[in-house]
Amino acid sequence: MTTVTGPGHTPNGHGAGLPPVPSIPLTDETARDVAGEQSVGGLIKAVMTQVSVLLRAEIELAKLELKAEAKKVVSGSVFFIAALTILMFSLFFLFFAIAELLADLGLYRSAAFGIVWGVMIVGAAVLGFLGYRKVRKLRAPQRTIETIKDTAAALSHPGEHS
DSSP, X not given: OEEXXXXXXXXXXXXXXXXXXXXXXOSSHHHHHHHXXXXXXXXXXXXXXXXXXXXXXXXXXHHHHHHHHHXXXXXXXXXXXXXXXXXXHHHHHHHHHHHHHHHHXXXXXXXXXXXXXXXXXHHHHHHXXXXXXXXXXXXXXXXXXXXXXXXXXXHHSTTOOO
C-alpha cells in the first residue's frame, strides 16, 4: 500500500494541498507476492485488504470533495445573507410608505398603520403555517437506513444471501 498526496502537499506534511490518502499500487509486485503464497486464504486476505483500503480511500475522497464544496457554499452564502439583511431592513420603509399612502388616502394615520400591521401579522401567520406543514412532512432517510443495514448484514455474514 502506498500513499497518494494531493497537489501542493509535500512528503514532510507541509503544504496547502490535500492530505495523504492510502491507495492500492497498480503494479505487479503485490500480485506476484500474493500469487507466490498459493493459498486461498492468502488470496482472500489480500482481496479483503485491498477492498478495505479502496473503500477507505473512496470515503476520504468523498469527504475531501464535500469539504471543498462546503467552503464554496459558505463563502457564497455570505453574500446572500448580506443581501437578505439589506432587504429585511428595507421592508420597514416599504411598510411605512404603505401606511403613509393609506393615511394620504384619507384614513387616520393610526388606522393606516394598524391596517399595515394587521396585514403583516396575517402574512407572518400564513408563512409560519406553511413552514410548519413542510417541517412536519420531514422523515428519516429510510432507503439509506435500509441500505446501511443490508451492507452491515452482508459484511457480518459473508456468503449468506437474504
